Amino acid sequence: MEELFGVPMSVLMFVLLGIFLGALLVVVVMALRNTVMLKLGIRPISRRPGMTALIIIGVMLSTIIISAAFGTADTLTYSIRDVAINGLRNIDEIIVPARTGEGDDFRRSFISMDRFEQLQSELAGDSRIDGLMPQFAEAVPAVNPDENLSEGQMNLVGIDPAYLSGFGNLRTASGDDLPLEDMADSEAYVNERAARELELQAGGRLRIFVDDQPIDLTVAGIAENGSFAGIQPTILLTLSRTQEIFGKPRSINSISVSNRGGALSGNDLSEEVTRDLRARFTDRQVAARLKDTLNQPVFLDALGKRRDDTTDTDLKASLDVLFLDLQADSLNESLVAALADSDISAVIVDVLGDDMREIQREAVTLLSELSEFLVLDIKFDTLRGADQAGTAVSTFFLTFSIFSIASGIMLIFLIFVLLAGARKSEMGMARAIGAKRRHLVQMFVFEGTAYALVSAAIGVILGLVVSALMVGVLNSVFAALDDDFTLQLNFTAPTIIVSYCLGMVITFATVAVSAYRVSHLDIVSAVRNLPERLVVSVPPSLSSRLTGLLKGIFRPAVFLWRSIRHVLKLDVGPAAMQLVLAIIWLTLVPWLLDVLIQLFRLIWPYLLRGWLLILIGVGTSAATLGIETLRGWSWFGAGVSLTIVGIGLLARAVFARGNVRADVLDRVVFTATGVIILVFWALPTSVFRPITGDLGGGVSVMFVSGVAMVGAAVWTVMYNADLVLGALQFATGRFRQLRPVLVTSVAYPLSSKFRTGMTLAMFALVIFTLTVMSILTQTFGTQFVETRIATGGWDIEGTVNLTTPIDDIRSEIDGIETIELSQFEAIGGYIGIPVQIREVEAEDQEWNGVQFRGADDGYLHSSSFDLKLIAEGFGPTSADVFAAMQSDPTLVVVGGSLLDDSQDQEGQAVARVFHEVSYDDESMTPIEIELREPRTRTTVRLKVVGVVDRIHSSGSGVIGSKAAVDQAAPFPIPITTYQFRVANLDESKEISQDIERAFLANGMQTVVLEEAFDEQLAATRGFFRLFTGFMALGLFVGIAALGVVSTRAVVERRQQIGMLRALGYRRSMIQLSFLFESSFVAILGVVIGALLGIVLAYNAVSDIRADENIDTISFSIPWIQMIVILGLTYFFSLLATYIPARQASKVYPAQALRYE
Amino acid sequence: MTTGQNDYIVHATGVHKTYSTGKVTVPALRGIDLRVRRGEMVAIMGPSGCGKTTTLNCLSGLDEIDSGSVEVESQLIHDLPDDERSDYRARRMGFIFQLYNLLPVLTAVENVEMPLLVSGASSKEARQRALDLLDQVGLSDRATHLPAELSGGQRQRVTIARALVNHPAIVWADEPTGDLDSETAQEIMELMIRLNKDAGETFIIVTHSREVGEIANRIVRMRDGLVIDDGLSGEASGPDSATP
């Protein structure tokens, strides 16, 4: 894991460690200077072990969540890195041909041994490279004839034993050498993976097929996976034998490069070696032409502007050099290197905007012809990918558990507010007899620090345990996917430190805030132990608020100055403390917060009066609508909400001047505000689209609207809770026994609205996310389209090896005994080729990479893709279009996803390719496109005459006739993918196995599409569930909060319980009162969260249905799962309250009433 | 209502109560005998720590006793199981303590109606009766105030209203005026006397104040866990004879 939310982990670690140690130092200094307060502060910890345990559990929950997310991310990073390091070992880069040459065939380009030997001698002097390996690799069908096991697409790798130095010899898993040079022609090594899958043993037989001819080999040994043996099933031969088998003497198809150093240390040179190799392979002539093309004032102007605009200093320098080099008289080496650099060429293409269409066309073409070889920095890439995956995972988990963490923070706050409540009279006394305010803060901070230190540590450990459990679940998901990737548990020191410090710092900050709040208790109410009422404080004067802001801005200087003053007075302790504070502030985060808080104070009175809020709200909304980069529903909604609150406050201020009763006015205004905000967020965004246009959506909307809706709902309910009570009393009117219990159990939570509102919000937020997740899992974890429809009418897919294609599948099937043509309703075939396309007429002349499906007539004839759009003159039915495509190979249809910025199946963003027509249009005219095969650079002109409905998930990319590329390609193009529609769906499985066996020599591998879809969905659901489970951790927070609140309440209300008993409350009534009290909060929270979650999920599903235009996506609520989640939540809430409730019922009235 | 073999509403004989906290045992009551007639207003007086509160708690059944017997309305109160004793309190007893009388989260009227709700009256009746009693103690305009919004004297008046709301047979009061200034204390005492006269309820009041004692029908004096003077000069001094 490299970074988190854009901050490098190392920086994060040092900053957090700094804050943590700094804060700890301050506390220690304080403690040493005032041991009395230290003793007072930590005394309660050992006095009440039960309460202490409860507090520690509550405080550690957010640390658990953080550490679990980090631990999982660490494990993922480590596991991918392991693949890179142990899979590639000494191989750092791979060189492959970039263009076609003589002797090439479809998809295979070769490098001659002469060229390799030349390169070898050129690079001999380069000390950064310690090995070059000429390689010939190909996929072949392989069989273990003794066990009757086969593998359709087994890697066959030929390497030259003469060049092994730098890579290390081939070895068995136990470390014995496997010498390649004295291997007989009939022998082969296989790797462990191949041995496992085909159950091969040394000395056993192995048969491969090349050009339909069987070749029998003997397994001479089993090589350890990794390096040339790879991690996929692989057979290893000598290079010369491989060349002989494939009839390609002195040809190779790739060169592996080993940098100096081992598997990991070699990577340090990767960037450098890759850059130099790329420059070396740059064609000087093409580069010179590119220089001429780009050396024009329009481009140079645009480039200069980009150079001036960029903030990346490295890039700025490179662009500066490029700028000068382009204008130089002749082609120089630094220009060659720059053009070969993919980062720079990306900038060049980007700078070539709409107004330079001709230059762009030519430059893009030249750039693609610039290199003789492609240099793949495979290890560097994989390692970087590992870090990115770790970062992505931790960001993802943390983002989704943000409510849980927020609830955790609220819980910590709640705990300390309660603790403060418990000490209220004690502290009031202390104040009354002259203890200073800061003494109270100190006392409290000592206690809090002690809790924080312990619970953060336990939290980190438990978090790692949680992540180990999650890794277990993930591994079982991978196993079900039949994937060879397994996660290996691994935690690194930085993440453990960051988790600990983060947990610690969060707790610490919360303690500091609550301590501050507590210390500002007014003495009278503290001594009288009155319930805290909403303090209506008079804001400090404008001038004092302004000075506050100034002080905030210069705070570090103030600390430093004080420190110096103390030093001059030889007061070492205070001097050190001020110095530490200055350092803490200089880590920027506290400083920034400080200034923000002061700023907030400055404007607070104006915010309260409403008009400033309206200004800010309207400004925010307007900005999100007007400024392109700020567009987004979340910000727009936030602006609108602020405006609504502002209007409410303003209305209140205006009406307050009239003779309206204040409490009535408040109720009306605040209820209206809450309800309006709630309605605003609950409405689907499409309602506002006429005004706002499309503001986009995404995950952030879920969070923002979650907070907004839950906040508004809790606010409204709390403001009108007396009505809720009335309703409850009415509802339970018949149960007279319950009525007094109900009165007390609702009166208590309502008497401390802040505490109750917070607990309620915690429950509601977590339940909200869980509900949304459950519904989305249900909706998107089930298939919304029948497999046959999604696939365009096909049931089985079979792929064959490129080198062993089938000539005419129908006639072959006819000749095979095990399968009959009558078993199929249709058979079609195609070749999938990665190609690049661009619209001829478009302003943007960049090539876009897409998949081209070059289909045979069978496929075009029998596919049943619905077309969403049909070009004028080619309809009216989809069948008409496909018929036209069979007779005219220049006609193609494209997938709906090319008409939008969308995501592919792996979730990668795919840029919109077609701009002239959009998916929601009613009609289209044919679009002229150019299609290019990138390696051969064969270009053909085609015409798009239809758009495939998105309901067909296998209908993406460009679909056309194979004949379109046949004519243009310099070699014959085989069909590699076959689609079968079976007559009897129940036989799919057997038929698919029969096909696989019958075409073994072609390397046929089949899948039943229905099964493949199911597996995919099962995996999706598995991930979703894991996720939901992770988020459910947040529920513990809410439940713990109820436990803490109840435990506290028993202590706080001893006398009152005694009183109630004297009045004739039975024990059971006391107990029931406590349970009802928790139920009130838990049920209300659960109901609010679930209802709002359903509303949001409903909107989200409708939005996606509208966006994707797939009518069959149906909203459905997983009732059973929901009932289980909600029921368990409620059950555990009751359980958490049960023990305190029992304690309460055992309060002995005569004793309780004596307590002073 | 019959009073069984005698007409005492409270009849305690030989009540012993010892507190033990770890090693130390405190003999709080060392054989209390006390009889109270229906409708009497009895003041229990004595130095601090002599066992007045303990007596009150033991006689009302809030606390357990070690030996002896306490009959309330001819019921051996300590023989009742906890729940029944609770129900009995709800129906037949009212309590007034020095502090902590009211639930801070309920309004005055909600506090007053609580005993009625506990004994199963309907909401409507309960509310009506509670408002009546608040009116009787002169607080009808404060019905919806929270205790924190009332003065000490007002709070005690609410407590009295609550103690009387269920027409109790006995009202137990433990230093009801102890936390009040003398003028307010006087008012509260007068209120209790008035209500005692009007409704005929029995009042057993623990007090320090001489004035309070003088207002009562009789004074029971205690010292060191014993009744040293039960205020019955001679053998038959009922409520009638005690009134001047």
Ligand SMILES: Nc1ncnc2c1ncn2[C@@H]1O[C@H](COP(=O)(O)OP(=O)(O)O)[C@@H](O)[C@H]1O
């Ligand atoms: N829970 C208890 N544990 C131990 N001793 C107690 C307890 N409650 C009261 N006492 C002791 O019992 C004696 C009587 O107390 P109490 O009835 O409160 O006296 P009074 O009300 O007359 O002031 C006192 O000595 C007191 O210290």
Ligand SMILES: [Mg+2]
């Ligand atoms: Mg007492």
